[in-house]
Amino acid sequence: MLNIETYKPERFSDLIERIWIADNFEKEVNLVIPPNQYVNLVFPLNSSKFNRNQIRINTPQIEGISTQKTVLTYPANTKLIGIRFFAFGLYPFVKLQGKELINNSIPYPPDTEKIKKTIDFPMDECDTNKIDKLYNLLSELFCQKSYDDISPIMNFYNQFRWEDETHTIEDYCKKSETNYTSLNRKFTKIVGLSPKGFERLIKFRKSLCSLIDSEDSLTSIGANSGYFDQAHFIREFKIFLNQTPSNYKALIKQTDKQSQIINYNFKLF
Template identity: 25%
Template sequence: MQILPSASLAPYIKNYTVVTIDKNLENEVFYPSGYVDFIVNISEGDAATIINGRRKDTPAIELLGHLTLPTRLSVKKDTSVLIARIFPHASTLFFSDPLSEFTNYATDMYDVAKSENRELYSRMMEANGLDSKIRILENYFLLQLKKNETQLKKVNTLQLLSQKIFNEHSQLDLPTLAKDSGLSERYIQKLYLNNIGISPSAFTSVFRFNKSLQLVLNTSESLTEIAYDCGYYDQAHFIKEFRKFTGITPSASRASLIKNDTDFQQAVNIGF
């Protein structure tokens, strides 16, 4: 189930998604989405994130930063989570720490601001119904937005830069991007690392990966066709990049979805 945010938050949050697991899942592939996910466990269920082989149990509230490493999830049946998917350019409006500190990591938000997030979780769990829980979460985000409104100029700059990358069909030409925007290459690099959490080149790679992923999972195109459609040098380059992010090949990903199509996969394995 996906729910759109309020008009005030729509430029910064893509959607809210409720995922309820109807069977035990072990080592489920979790694809890099290009987004930052704020995850609230709204059930008594158990889950764990395994990033680059390191397992971390999912806490009450978790921030899943940008992923560029192989990632898996293990989830117990009947676990329900509410995910707020935040646009890559907007995360700095809600979290004051440099976003690079969250990259390839599942952070317990009690470690970031314990009293604030404990109060948020308590209020959400006491609320009756999903709509009420989301209203409480939205009020939290609106409060953070007000606190960090001085970051809006950087957020708008990042959005424009990222849109240029999207329009260039998955290729990054940093010198041209700098020249067109009137910014230095060094500043753009710093802007992405501090406010998105990954470099412009890594961001471009994640975008290109997600473009290819949609074709792998939703079409019958050959891997060679997908490679060229998405701007890879050749099929070998495509497979290498795909495995870098997921630990599996595109063919294995396609076969896995056909064999084991779950609500979880449909809900969270959706990127740009």
């Protein structure tokens, strides 16, 4: 059985969505993760190995945001700890071009002995100490200049992810006095998508969260997620998941609710 514990970030909360620890105690588990706007820094613990899209992984990884489904396979006795960043959140710590990470997972190589010691997790160490070590690592890596660079992206994200009222990107740029060309350049460099491409991903994820976490009608979910009409909602949903919203909701109902896998993947703090 796969158990996933999630923790609200106590530091860097504007960059980190959550910290998570996954334990698979029994038989092999397969997960199909829908497209998402998060970047994960993942550390296999206790010599754990797992597969990502049929590629074996046993070293620390940076998993980029995805516009397509990802298949994860966790063998028995797998244990992982990870930091789930917002799409822009990794950049102040690890300055990677967004295009390197889109739909991709790359090894994260600690480049100093100090950092190697920071992420050394003894087998019997408690989870609290592990999380403290992650914060120590992030403090070592943090760059204020890179943080300042992502400010326009953070503002854009806060508008389109958390605001109830839906605006077009053009309206947002006019209202916030943001130059679209400059915003587009930063998005392409840091996130790997254009603002319009990222907006589509955000709308899809908003609809996906509502589809799982609420009893609202599909019409309401589509409208509240920013889609013009039901046909637009269904069309976009099928592009990302190759399924209609109603078919996907039926599929979710068949999953093992006790696993909390769905809650880990969708519920927000």
